[in-house]
Amino acid sequence: MSAALLAVEDLATSFATDGGTLRAVDGVSFHVDAGEAIGIVGESGSGKSMTALSILRLVPSPGRITRGRISLAGRDLLGLSEAAMRGVRRTDIAMIFQDAGAYLNPVMTVGEQIAEAIGPARPRDAAARARILAALSSVQIADPARIARAYPHELSGGMQQRVLIAAALIREPRLILADEPTTALDATVQQQILACLADLQQRTGAALLLISHDLAVVAQICDRLHIMYAGEIVEHGPVREIFAAPKHPYTRALLDAILDPWQPPRALVPLDGAPPDMAAPPPGCRFHPRCPQAMAICAKTAPPARSFGDAHAARCWLNEEPVP
Amino acid sequence: MTAATRRMGSARAAWWRQGWRRFAANRLSLIGLVLLALFVAAGLAAPLLAPFGPFQLGGPRLGAPSAVHLFGCDQLGRDIFSGVLYGARTSLAVGFLSVGLSLLLGITVGAVAGYYGGRIDDLAMRITEIFQVLPRFFLALIIVAMFGASLTGTIFVIGILSWAEIARLVRGEFLSFRDRPFVTAARAYGAGDAQIMLREILPNAIATVVVAAALQIPAAIILEASLSFIGAGDPTVMSWGRMLTSAQQYMRQAWWTAVFPGLAISLLAMSLALVADGINDFLNPRLGRAR
Amino acid sequence: MSEAPILAAEGAAVRFAVRGSKKQVMAVDGVDLALHADETVALVGESGSGKTTLGLALLGLRSLAGGRVAWRGRDVASLDRHTLRRFRRDAQIVFQDPYASLNPRLTIAETLRRPLALHRIVPADAQRDESARLLDRVGLQPGALYLDRYPHEFSGGQRQRIAIARALSLRPGLLVADEPVSALDVSIRSQVLNLLTELRQALGLSMLFLSHDLGVVRFIASRVAVMYLGRLVETGPTRALFETPRHPYTRALLAAAPSLSRAIAGPPLAGEPPLPSDPPSGCRFRTRCPFAKPRCAEETPDLRDAAAGHRVACHFDL
Numbered sequence: 001m002s003a004a005l006l007a008v009e010d011l012a013t014s015f016a017t018d019g020g021t022l023r024a025v026d027g028v029s030f031h032v033d034a035g036e037a038i039g040i041v042g043e044s045g046s047g048k049s050m051t052a053l054s055i056l057r058l059v060p061s062p063g064r065i066t067r068g069r070i071s072l073a074g075r076d077l078l079g080l081s082e083a084a085m086r087g088v089r090r091t092d093i094a095m096i097f098q099d100a101g102a103y104l105n106p107v108m109t110v111g112e113q114i115a116e117a118i119g120p121a122r123p124r125d126a127a128a129r130a131r132i133l134a135a136l137s138s139v140q141i142a143d144p145a146r147i148a149r150a151y152p153h154e155l156s157g158g159m160q161q162r163v164l165i166a167a168a169l170i171r172e173p174r175l176i177l178a179d180e181p182t183t184a185l186d187a188t189v190q191q192q193i194l195a196c197l198a199d200l201q202q203r204t205g206a207a208l209l210l211i212s213h214d215l216a217v218v219a220q221i222c223d224r225l226h227i228m229y230a231g232e233i234v235e236h237g238p239v240r241e242i243f244a245a246p247k248h249p250y251t252r253a254l255l256d257a258i259l260d261p262w263q264p265p266r267a268l269v270p271l272d273g274a275p276p277d278m279a280a281p282p283p284g285c286r287f288h289p290r291c292p293q294a295m296a297i298c299a300k301t302a303p304p305a306r307s308f309g310d311a312h313a314a315r316c317w318l319n320e321e322p323v324p
Numbered sequence: 325m326t327a328a329t330r331r332m333g334s335a336r337a338a339w340w341r342q343g344w345r346r347f348a349a350n351r352l353s354l355i356g357l358v359l360l361a362l363f364v365a366a367g368l369a370a371p372l373l374a375p376f377g378p379f380q381l382g383g384p385r386l387g388a389p390s391a392v393h394l395f396g397c398d399q400l401g402r403d404i405f406s407g408v409l410y411g412a413r414t415s416l417a418v419g420f421l422s423v424g425l426s427l428l429l430g431i432t433v434g435a436v437a438g439y440y441g442g443r444i445d446d447l448a449m450r451i452t453e454i455f456q457v458l459p460r461f462f463l464a465l466i467i468v469a470m471f472g473a474s475l476t477g478t479i480f481v482i483g484i485l486s487w488a489e490i491a492r493l494v495r496g497e498f499l500s501f502r503d504r505p506f507v508t509a510a511r512a513y514g515a516g517d518a519q520i521m522l523r524e525i526l527p528n529a530i531a532t533v534v535v536a537a538a539l540q541i542p543a544a545i546i547l548e549a550s551l552s553f554i555g556a557g558d559p560t561v562m563s564w565g566r567m568l569t570s571a572q573q574y575m576r577q578a579w580w581t582a583v584f585p586g587l588a589i590s591l592l593a594m595s596l597a598l599v600a601d602g603i604n605d606f607l608n609p610r611l612g613r614a615r
Numbered sequence: 616m617s618e619a620p621i622l623a624a625e626g627a628a629v630r631f632a633v634r635g636s637k638k639q640v641m642a643v644d645g646v647d648l649a650l651h652a653d654e655t656v657a658l659v660g661e662s663g664s665g666k667t668t669l670g671l672a673l674l675g676l677r678s679l680a681g682g683r684v685a686w687r688g689r690d691v692a693s694l695d696r697h698t699l700r701r702f703r704r705d706a707q708i709v710f711q712d713p714y715a716s717l718n719p720r721l722t723i724a725e726t727l728r729r730p731l732a733l734h735r736i737v738p739a740d741a742q743r744d745e746s747a748r749l750l751d752r753v754g755l756q757p758g759a760l761y762l763d764r765y766p767h768e769f770s771g772g773q774r775q776r777i778a779i780a781r782a783l784s785l786r787p788g789l790l791v792a793d794e795p796v797s798a799l800d801v802s803i804r805s806q807v808l809n810l811l812t813e814l815r816q817a818l819g820l821s822m823l824f825l826s827h828d829l830g831v832v833r834f835i836a837s838r839v840a841v842m843y844l845g846r847l848v849e850t851g852p853t854r855a856l857f858e859t860p861r862h863p864y865t866r867a868l869l870a871a872a873p874s875l876s877r878a879i880a881g882p883p884l885a886g887e888p889p890l891p892s893d894p895p896s897g898c899r900f901r902t903r904c905p906f907a908k909p910r911c912a913e914e915t916p917d918l919r920d921a922a923a924g925h926r927v928a929c930h931f932d933l
Contacts, residue, residue: 043800044771142886156887157662186661186827187871188884213801216873257805259830261857261872268834270805274770339765505710506718509778511676513730513785514703523729527720 004031005207006055006175011068013047013054020279024050024063026231032175037201037208039218039239041254042228045275048211051228052179055209056095057085072175094168094206098180100160104152110136110163111148117167135166138203139196158189162196172204179211194221215254219243224311227251230276230286237312247306247314249291285317293318343606350605356598363592367412374406378562386578396580398570404580408588410562415592418479418548419541425483427537430490435521435529437491438498448491455488461550468556475558478551482544493536497529531607538600542593549589564589619688620649621789621821622673622706626682629668638892642668644845645682647918650789655815655822657836657853659829659868663891665845666825670791673823674706675699704734707782711794713774717766723750723777724762730784749780754810772803776810783814789821796831808835829872833857838924841865844891844899847918851925861927863904898930906933 013025025047032038042048053059055070057077070077072092077085089095097103105113114132115124136144139162152160161181168176178197182190198221201208212218218225219239226236227250235248246252253271273290276282282289288298295317303315347353366373375392376383383397390396395404437448464481471477501507502525510524551557552565564585571581629643642665650656650673660666671677673684675691684691686702694702710716717726727746731737737745743762750758753776766774775795782790792811796804812835815822826832832839833853840850841864849862860866867884886903889895895902901911910930918926 043802159887187829187873188661188867190873191871191884214873215801220873254801257801259828259834260874261829261833261869262874264854265834268805268809270809271802272806274772274803275800505712505716508671508676509708509710509716509781510718510729512674512703512706512708513781514700514733515729524718528718 005034005073006032007071009069011054011070012066013050013059013063014066015063022278023231024278025054028233030226030233032207032209034207035205037222039222039225040211040228041215041218041225043213043275045278046228047231048228049179052177052211056089056093091171092174094173094176096165096168096178096181098183100164101152103164104160106152110150114167114170117170135170138200139166157185158192161193165196169200174206176206176208182217197221216258230281231278232286235314238310241312247308247319248316249293250287347602347606350602352598353602356595356602359591359595360599363412364416366409367416370409370413374409376403376406378407378410386574389580395584398581399574404584407562407567408584411564411567414561414563415545415548418482419545422479422482422544423486423537423540426486426490426540429487431494434491434494435498438495439502439521452488452491460485460547464551465556473556473558475561478548478557482547486540490533490536493532494529497532498525501525501528535600535604538603539597542596545593546589620651621687623649623685624673625685627672627679627684628681629672629677630680633892640892641845642891643672646847648840650821650823652821653819654838655824655836656838656840657824657826657832658840658842659826659832660842661827663888664842666842667793670793670823670825674708674791704785705787706789707785707787708791709778709782709795711797713771713778713798716778717774719766722763722765727781727784730781734785736785749784753780772799772807775799775807791823793825797828829868844894846899847928848900849927855922855925861921861933862929863906863933864900906931
């Protein structure tokens, strides 16, 4: 196995609250190779956003990373000083979040903000300007000079997101971390953003870690998928395989819930219940209270991981041989 | 039905309990609350606690604090301790009543302006601005000069001068809540404007307003003391401000004539400010909300 | 088909003034839309299309700058107070954001009680039981257990159910649902969609379902109307519209919808959506339309019949 660009091993992040210790991320391991596009899919409370924040070491208090290793190109991120970590956030990992407008300074023009992203030295010469315009063009903005002079509130949501992507990518990071970048955007704009991300990723050779609740969105540009539930990864593998033959009931439920406008409508068989309280997750397999195929053992012991070839694995007792 | 009613009570009780916990988490707020309680008790029980009447003569002139006169006496032989106790009544009455008036006016104007918007809002805001730029102290003096000095007058004047700030706050809150989905839902099931303003929006807006009003009380108390200080206060009631006026000449020889009334004003104002902070914590849980 | 529609917009127009400038936005610009008994009509549009504004205007919650809204044949603007009250009972709404549609300072019991009390649906001593029954009906069982809690104690999906219960408390004939599942998790979304479908069938409700999600629309609607920048560009029965979309915008929306049954998504729609305050002349879609011709800038196309019940606003047969 070639050295991965990003390796996360047994990551756990917890919050101390009035109601007990909330284990938002509980033993997550995955890796991203250089140039790959990986997706993490989960609903609210699954811990996917907290995983991204943990990688960036931006977990809000009272949360803390309680165990695990995170390494970027072999470098241990959890052991770095805050100053060194800031450097990593600036040059090695690009962050793109939902609700782009909130991350743009309303009193600075777009061009000025991208200039800030270039670096503190911020030379205002022609070379810097050229870089800013090039960055805006690379996210398919038609009139970069005009947009560079505009203020964020003059732009649509989709454009704001593209501006953020331009700012994030101007330092040519090795890893792009995108957390719900297209949620709350219209479908047509969503397409533009995804195409833009995929294109940039190809051209710069950066790796992409895309986090979303929308399986269909993630499936469009990612090579591999990780499905998260209640702080754990329950299944992971190549996109095609997961869609063709899912090995976990939760994955199957997510796939069943997709309403495809290109197909005639069919009956929806929804999952009962709701994601568990992370301060007191169910014993054994965390999904068992909602699982239509739960067995006695599921409530007692957490299932082991089983591989299905080509880096496809899932944790489910249904995949194990029954004990005679 | 009774079990259900009991449970309804418990939801309300839980709200109080959790709010109180947040309030009490801040030690300063607790200190403020205790102090405030002491002042209120002192004011209410003044006739019982005060060894002498507030204007009663007969003590040693400029007498130092002693067993009989705990805070000493002023230049006319009046007991300062009793003066402070009776003065508490005046200050608290002015503080709470004037702010009560200010709330009444401010909420009415602010709610109407914020809810209806448009020209009504413009008109209301112009009027509010006029009241906001008036120099409070001088206006108070003019009114006292015109109508004579009385406690009611003082309360009225201070209320008139304070409502504008409340109106602004309330207007902002109403503007913010007016288009929220739950308000539209109320319009959709046919609730009238008055009903929506009073029963849907106001309960949500009140938190900010209560804190602002709580902070206006110490300001009102100081304004009243200032008016009394220059002799524009009601001559028939004892006031800390008036005590400070008389103390001006005698401060050097008899520090107690100024220090005790001055401390009273400062401590009462401070305790109210601390309690206001605590009320803010009570009403606005920050991390407690489940999502 | 001679029965009057429950709710109909006839040439409806709604105008907004842009804050801080003299510009006016025609959020809704001449829309005809009728909702009959027992049908679910989906109003599809992206942000800026005006669909929410139209939904609110249909309920009389936005004043019209032109045209009229008719409730069972009668102009809503001309209703007297008493009849207006009956109208409010008959047409209700559910909103997109479950975190903002319930008054945070009221218990669920109080939230449900107020409309019941206002319209005297049941006598005062029966209101609590009726509220509990409503919660049972939307899947929050046992209802009585949830009555004395506050909204912040519930999840998004549960709050949405409570909002649906409130809407149903008045026993309306029509429900306007403004993106009711867009803010919910995927697994909860299916639950609420099934709930809406089941309630609609059991109660004989009509629904106006506003959404930008075509998959959900195809699942739930019998008729679809597509809106762009304040005007309808295509209307028709669900199946016809999805199988043979005729307007370029409808086709672009379909192409943009993420789908697992197509290997590669179509090319994204070119250009930026125009500002609602400055719409293009003639056909508003022409600035992004791959088939635009000079005529499109001069003449605004109206909805015309293309097939049975299928209408499209385009100068050309595409």
